[in-house]
Amino acid sequence: MFKRYDEAISWIHGRLKFGVKPGLQRMEELLKQLGSPEKNLRIIHVAGTNGKGSTISYMQHMLCEAGYKIGTFTSPYIETFNERISMNGLPISDDAMLQLVNEVKPYVEKMGRTELGDPTEFEIITIMMFLYFGKYDQPDYLLLETGLGGRLDSTNVVSPLLSVITNVGFDHMNILGNTLAEISAEKAGIIKANVPLITGVEDFEALKVIEKVAAQNNAPIWRLGQEVKTFNSSRDLHGESFTLQTPYSTFKKIHIQMKGEHQVKNAAIATAAINYLVTAGLVSMEKEAILKGLKKTMWKGRFEQIKRNPDVIIDGAHNNQGIESLVQTIKGYYPNRKVHLLFSALKDKEYNSMIDRLSSIATSIHFTTFDFPRAETAQNLMNACEHKDKGFFESWEQALLEMMNRYSSEEDVIIITGSLYFISVVREYLLQYN
Template sequence: MKKIKTYKQALSSLYQLRLFGTKLGLNNIHRLLQLLGNPQQRLVFYHIAGTNGKGSTAAILQALLRTTHRKVGLFTSPHLEDFRERIRINDRLIGRREVMDGLKEIFPLLPQVAETSGCSHPTYFEAVTALACRYFEKMKADAVVWEVGLGGRLDATNVVIPRVSVITNIDLEHQRYLGNSIDKIAREKGGIIKDGIPLVTAVQKTAALSRLKKICRERHSLLVDVNGDYHSQVKESGLAGQLLDIHTPDRIYHDIFLPLAGEHQIINFLTALAAWGQGDSRTAKVSNRRVREVIRGVRWPGRFEFISGSQDYILEGAHNRAGAKVCARTLRMVVGDRTIILIIGVLGDKDVKAICRSLVPLARKVIAVQPEGERGLASSALARVCRTNTGLKKIPVLARKS
């Protein structure tokens, strides 16, 4: 690998690791972190898996943890615009110099991992996971919110022993890797549950919840069911967010403004509250006023993100069947009878028909575009799928190159 002199060179070398594809398994990451001195063993993690809602839950949980910790790390994927979005402390992105220094330390170790019995050449995500662990250790993070990349059991993030495990929800996704049934996917995501470590979950599907309960019994882990123990009352709602009263087993929070729209974000908020309560003994000392302050400041771009102006926009990153359904339900709730022009781009390996089936009938007009990269579905092909999913309405569908 070429000598790294600039941040651009560091990222270019990192992106080259994508040639090694997606490999589920823990041998590589265990060996890589061992060569780095096992930084994960000196950190406190809140590990979050789930089909949807992981990122929003992680952002909310990080905000809550900052009321009781000086430095709170956040590791999420993918990034929207800047690679450094994946790794941050107190919402401050990792610096370019820190990325360069971290990769200079990691890159020479990759051949050693590849030469180890039972291992192969580390992937892009494994290298990024190691970079995050090392950075959080160097920065002496007091707590780290740690989002799963894919699945759970064999995901590189599952190298940690967390303070709390979180599974937001479970639906069909990534069947090629995780299995073709809810039960099989629940087994994979339930793989993040560790012996004696509490699980917080908002899973609703009966088959998934039954599987998680079974795993928790086997591992002597407390299961906290957000749907049964945590409740909310919506006082006001709109595109910019919603005003809530929250009832938990230990406490009542009044007039919390959550700047994220949709019923699903309330569930994500309740899940984060439950994880905070399970993992942090100091929550009772935090005033309702302080909780209101930090929640009001939560931002999670690209997740039903409302941009107001002469023309209002909503940016949404839903990329699977369940996410598209939730997006459609939220649009019906908060947009009302306003005209919707849908600009849509989908990767070719996603469930394109299911996504279009949920979203296209809500639009007055549809513009299909092709996302950047080789996985992006051609706009002409996407437009054809859109035209077959308009329902009973006649909706004009246009194809644009970008």
């Protein structure tokens, strides 16, 4: 039994050595031993390469605006470990986390002595989340984000009210596959018999796979660009505005403060999901609550302005699709500014193509590293770059201070991007620095 929160969290992180083990057997067995808490929950299950966190945040704000109690399970965290398990946007307490660890630890260690083997870090956190929401503090709805893929993801042990697949792009290819069709098949693994699906997948081959799996499961499907349409899009300094049409409703003058065309898509998918639940009689909500919730939504580390004079923006774009969205957003909001980039990434990411794309819009580009087992070196990242104005810093703190001193005019904007783990430590530092 752990007596302190930090001991409990260290024990969870100690499970990292067991890596990623796709498969559901350990999850199913542990949940059964704990009394199947997941069966007490009404769940919206969300998969996708990018946009899962933002889409969940939009849904959470809309549902909370209508007076519902909403649990969320997201990863990774930006400020505190506990935010992975949150109620109405607030992370669970340290005491609750300590209690959950002490409750699951004997079951986890017992399983490690069986042929099923040791549960991974993510499996343990997922078990703790199901236990918390299913046994101790039950929400009206649980917004459940997959960790990796979908078909064999630890979260894929549920029977949801609704499934959402935001999009499909190239990420985690060593596990999910080398083509969009292969990756799409893994994401489509969350589709369940007769459970409706909302998707923002636009790639033809990827969508074909999803449509086939949906048809096999008799799952009704709403697709962005077909059943769900956006038009009259515009932007100003405060965010994006658009009109949304679903088979049941039209929402005029939606305004969101999160910036970028990709956020319009995320908001559209989230709104369509809520609209489906309302029309199915599963949720009761007025249009006003939907519009208010959308307008209030923020998601840390997504094109978030963290400082002014000079303008400093952080964005957790950590794969090619995310980088492309970031590039388009920078072009849209800062077309005439000098763009100075600071980038860090993990070794197992396809960072060469990300660096090439970022270089195309950068006035200068700099690289750094951070304290994480899989972080790539600053030198290796810089070596992958062909930009004429490039540099690297072994210390990201030094990189920030030098860049903010060097690029401090009104025409400069500093964009810090790459791994979400990197963004997390930088964000905390900059908020203290302010």
